[in-house]
Amino acid sequence: MWPIVRDAFADASPAVRRQIKIVVFTWVILVAMQAWDSRNSSGPAGVAEFLSAVLGASGVALLGTAYTLQRTLDEPSARARHDDPTVRQVLIALPGLGFAAGVALGAAAALMTLRLLLGAEFVLALIALPVYGAMLIVAGRTVNNSARTLFQYAVAQAAIAVDARSHAAAAQLAALQSRMNPHFLFNALNTVAAIVRTNPPAAERLVENLSDVLRTTLRRSSAPMSTVGEEIEYVRACLTLETERFGDRLRVGWTVEDGLMPVASPPLILQPLVENALTHGIGATADGGMIRIAVAGTGDRVTFTVEDDGPGFPGTLVERTGLGNLRERLATIYGDRAALTLESGSSGGARASVSIPRS
Amino acid sequence: MKILIVDDEAPARSRLASLVEEIDAELDGLAIEIVGEAATGMAALELARDRRPDVLLLDIAMPEVDGLDVVRHLPEPRPLVIFQTAYEQFALQAFDHQALDYVVKPVHKERLARALVRARDRLATTRPPWTGSLGEIGAALGHTPVRPARVLVRDGAGHRLVAVRDISRFFADQGLVRAATAHESPVIDYTLGELEARLGGDFVRVSRSDLVHNAHVSRVLGNGDGSATLILSDGTRVHVSRRRAGDVRRLLKAQS
Numbered sequence: 001m002w003p004i005v006r007d008a009f010a011d012a013s014p015a016v017r018r019q020i021k022i023v024v025f026t027w028v029i030l031v032a033m034q035a036w037d038s039r040n041s042s043g044p045a046g047v048a049e050f051l052s053a054v055l056g057a058s059g060v061a062l063l064g065t066a067y068t069l070q071r072t073l074d075e076p077s078a079r080a081r082h083d084d085p086t087v088r089q090v091l092i093a094l095p096g097l098g099f100a101a102g103v104a105l106g107a108a109a110a111l112m113t114l115r116l117l118l119g120a121e122f123v124l125a126l127i128a129l130p131v132y133g134a135m136l137i138v139a140g141r142t143v144n145n146s147a148r149t150l151f152q153y154a155v156a157q158a159a160i161a162v163d164a165r166s167h168a169a170a171a172q173l174a175a176l177q178s179r180m181n182p183h184f185l186f187n188a189l190n191t192v193a194a195i196v197r198t199n200p201p202a203a204e205r206l207v208e209n210l211s212d213v214l215r216t217t218l219r220r221s222s223a224p225m226s227t228v229g230e231e232i233e234y235v236r237a238c239l240t241l242e243t244e245r246f247g248d249r250l251r252v253g254w255t256v257e258d259g260l261m262p263v264a265s266p267p268l269i270l271q272p273l274v275e276n277a278l279t280h281g282i283g284a285t286a287d288g289g290m291i292r293i294a295v296a297g298t299g300d301r302v303t304f305t306v307e308d309d310g311p312g313f314p315g316t317l318v319e320r321t322g323l324g325n326l327r328e329r330l331a332t333i334y335g336d337r338a339a340l341t342l343e344s345g346s347s348g349g350a351r352a353s354v355s356i357p358r359s
Numbered sequence: 360m361k362i363l364i365v366d367d368e369a370p371a372r373s374r375l376a377s378l379v380e381e382i383d384a385e386l387d388g389l390a391i392e393i394v395g396e397a398a399t400g401m402a403a404l405e406l407a408r409d410r411r412p413d414v415l416l417l418d419i420a421m422p423e424v425d426g427l428d429v430v431r432h433l434p435e436p437r438p439l440v441i442f443q444t445a446y447e448q449f450a451l452q453a454f455d456h457q458a459l460d461y462v463v464k465p466v467h468k469e470r471l472a473r474a475l476v477r478a479r480d481r482l483a484t485t486r487p488p489w490t491g492s493l494g495e496i497g498a499a500l501g502h503t504p505v506r507p508a509r510v511l512v513r514d515g516a517g518h519r520l521v522a523v524r525d526i527s528r529f530f531a532d533q534g535l536v537r538a539a540t541a542h543e544s545p546v547i548d549y550t551l552g553e554l555e556a557r558l559g560g561d562f563v564r565v566s567r568s569d570l571v572h573n574a575h576v577s578r579v580l581g582n583g584d585g586s587a588t589l590i591l592s593d594g595t596r597v598h599v600s601r602r603r604a605g606d607v608r609r610l611l612k613a614q615s
Contacts, residue, residue, distance in 0.1 A: 183420070183501070186445040186464050193465035194370035197377070247369055249422075283505045286367070286399040286423040311508035311523065 009068050016071040020064060023138070026131055027060035033124055048118065052111035056132065059104030063139050066097040070146045091153055094146035102139035105132055167332040168224065170325060191245050206244055213237050228295060228302060229261030231270045235293070238271060242278060249288025250278075256295045263302055263358055266333055270295075272326045273306040273352045281308025281349055289349070297358065305353040307345040323352065330354065360479055361394045363412035365403040365429065366443065367421045372396045375416055375443075375466065382472045389479055400424025401511075404518055408434050414478045415440045419461075419500055423507045423520070427493045430459075431548060432511055432518055439478045441471075444500040461500060494553075504557055512538055512545035521545070523561070527575035527591050529554050531568040541593055563610050565589060566600040576611055 009017065034053040069090055109132035116125040188210050196203040216234055232254075243250050270293070277291045294305040323340065330338040338356045345351035362379060366372045376393055383391035394410040397403040401424050407415065415433075419426035419442045430440055442461040460474045497504065509520040525540045529551055536551060537544040547554070551570045555562060562570050571589060578590040579599075587599040587607065599607050 183445045190445070190464035190466075191368065191370055194368070194374035198370070198373065244370075245368055249367075280505060283422050285508045286401065286421070288422075311506065 009072075013071075016068070019071075020068050023060065023064050023067065023135070027057065027064070030060075030128060030131060031057055033127065048111045048115045052108050052115060055104045055111065056108035056128075059101050059106075059108055059139075060135060062097055062101035062104060063135055063142065066094060066101055066142045066146070067138060070094055070098070070142050070149070073146075073149060088153075091146075091150055095143050095150060098139055098142035098146055102136060102143060105135050105139055108132055109136065164332045167329055170328075187245060188241055191241075195244075202244070206241065209237060209240050213241060223267050225264055226267040227261065228263045228265050231265055231267070231304075232256060232261070232295065234268075235270050235274050239274065246282065246288060250282055251288070251290040253290060253292045254294075255292070257297050260295055260297050260302060263297070265302065265356060266329065269326060269330070269354050269356070270304045270306070272323060273304060273354065276323055276352060277306050277308040277310070277350065281310030284310045300358050301355050302358050303353055303355040305351060307347075307349060307351040309345070309347040309349040312344050312348050312350050326354070330356070360390055360414060360475075360482065361392050361410065361412040362414045362416060363395050363397065363403065363406055363410065363438070364393060364416045365397045365400070365421075365426070366416075366418040367398055368418075369398070371418070371443075371464075372398070375471075378466065378468050378471055379416070379475070382468065382475060386472060386476070389475060391475070400426070400429045401518075401520060403429050404432055404434075404511075407438065408517055412438050413482055414438055414475070417442050419444045419497065419502045422505065423509055424511060425502070425504060427497045427502065427504070428511060431493060434516075439481060441474050441478065442496075442500060444502065446501050448499055448501040459496065506558060506561075510538070510547065510549075510554075510558075512547045514545065523558060523572075524574070527572050527593060527595065528597060529562070529570040530597075539595070563607055565603055565607050566598055569597050571597055573611065579608060579611060 009020065031053060034049065034056070073087065073091060073094070109129060112125055112128050112132065116122070116129075188206070192203050192206050192210070195206070213234075216237065239250075239252055243252070274291065274293065281291065282289050289309045292305075292307045294303075294307075296303050296305070323342070327340045330340055334356060338354065341351075341353050341355070343351050364372055364375050364379070366375065376396065379391055379393060383389050394412050395406040397406050400421050403415070403417070404424075406412070407429075415429070415438050417426045417429060417440055426442055433440075440459050442459065443464055443466060444461055445464050447461065447463060460477060462470050462474055507523065509522050510526075511518045512521050521538060521540060526538045527541075528539050529547065530537055530539065530544075531551060532544075535546050536549060536554070538547045549557070551564065551568070555564050555570055561574070562572055565571050571591070575592045576589050577592045580588045580590065581604075582588055585601040585604060587604045589597040589599055589607075591597060
């Protein structure tokens, strides 16, 4: 907890820091006054005095901590870090912390009142009680504010969850549309019609393949998570159909690092990259071209890269629907821990890659 | 009736050829002769010039030079065109009165036979002129043009392909549009607006008469009156209109 408090204090605005300093300063004065006052007390008055001092001190310590954290967590820069697991824990602990401070301070104030009745020095009580009262008010406000922050955080989290679900639904729809788009479907059927007489076994394979792709699309597009192996298998099936159609014009090279197959990956993240290369890379030149697909693991990340040798991206990058949807999906699942990069490839074509954490 | 079959997919071409032959055998009076098969739009244009087909069976979605590009560059007298498309966005009644027709893939023999009979009847009468733009026809046929790596320019009586990356700018010149490369400026049969839409992102419209390739711009000079001058990598100076100067600067700055 201490490093967070220290960071929080460092992050706090000057006004907040001044308030915290005042609180700590008052606390030190108060403890010093009580120590001075206790010179000649004994019996019940002495016990009450001791407890009052201890409770007051710990109450102020708790309050200082809670107040510091609450004020800094409320600042916009900290709001952005609400997803950080430690920040989240603090956020949840804060109302409790403020409440504990309030209880301690309340007890200290009660004991101080008791001492007044037992005949302690009137002046000390007169100073201490209003200070405790003020601190109780601060404690109350801290509890109130941090509870509100926590509530807002919970509401935001709920909204994010709803958002994630709607993104997943959009992704499913986009995948279905791209796989079942009329062009894809009718072109595949056209190829079947074209070869059914001349090459019946090939036509048979093609129909099986088309069924597989459609079935997998339906099944996978509703699954929350998949594996790298499944991604690769799916793209291979799609490409079998396309090579039948494109013939020699489409060449595909695979480089898949060993041992990545069981790694978890969101479904349908490689397919949009390949789809993009097919449409805008291979589709742009009559000579056709080569698509290189690489799946590599570096450190704690897995990277899918698809490169074509077509005309490349236009100078100003226009993100097409398929890739835009993929980017949103990655952001929903991984925040900023996943990346979709579009750049010019080594052969002047386009290179699109997705890098996801391996967890 | 001489027919040219154009499709970038070999299986589709051979199926069309056998369908056409069957139709010819089954129906009297069509007298069909398949004069060629082309796998690309460019090959289609060459065969159209050499073999003078009466009818083109033309796939609309082909790489680089697509079906619409082929239609635009067909030699006179233009053959009739029957497009093939994977699916139509909406049915085109307009086709009923035009020198254009279409069939959907996979092509039904009956539908193709009907289109061929209609083509024969139209060949017997005078050919009506085309109405409506090719862009509208493409949209109706569910076709989305892809940004090509090369574009067609005029070359004597025919055409050839020039790599887009070698073109520094397109400019209007006495009612014609020309594509400027390092050595030449051949005429191109598209308007600047069409080129701007098709090659989006790589080219910037700097005035009514100039569309400049971003990658070929080496400097931008202000003229003091709100307009600007671009210096291209080959030293050419291009005027940027006052209205476009702000946009052009922002765009080029964003890229550098």
